[in-house]
Amino acid sequence: GQQVMQIPQYQHVQEGEDFTTYCNSSTTLSNIQWYKQRPGGHPVFLIQLVKSGEVKKQKRLTFQFGEAKKNSSLHITATQTTDVGTYFCAGYPSGTYKYIFGTGTRLKVLA
């Protein structure tokens, strides 16, 4: 079946260090979305990538969509304690009606 895997599952960083999470799909995606879920909260939309090779930036966050539209990454520069949470990618496989969420990467930032 269609799967979206994320690595790493957990990441602990010192405040100020960089962080990257990777998302890999078993099938080609029409687009991919990224969400952040704070502890005890619900997922909140961060960004959507549609085009092959697309790169988008939001302040300290950089998102990439692979050339084959099967993988994506989120990079955070100089992490802050407010970045704590679980980051999910959600892929939308071509020809389907559903998002398949990745397994998530839980980020902890140590002050």
Next chain:
Amino acid sequence: GAGVSQSPSNKVTEKGKDVELRCDPISGHTALYWYRQSLGQGLEFLIYFQGNSAPDKSGLPSDRFSAERTGGSVSTLTIQRTQQEDSAVYLCASSLDGGGISRQYFGPGTRLTVL
């Protein structure tokens, strides 16, 4: 309201009982999704509605699960004869339209505990 709302926020039930979870999407949003999230896990897709119809029910775990949407707005997820493995947070999300072209707005979820 401005966002997606869900009720109840918490539900504790006994094994074998039926439960009904409600989702009020953002007004005007035609697409509605239900997900299930077990503790510390990712989101498991359950069902997608476009308007009142559900083109994809493939994620429903068993025939004990059903969902409907009326008037292109409110949706209910019903779990019959609940089992302990049904314990999870059930999240609803809506988006302006389907086809994977719009962001999803999530509700706060319903935490279901089956004793």
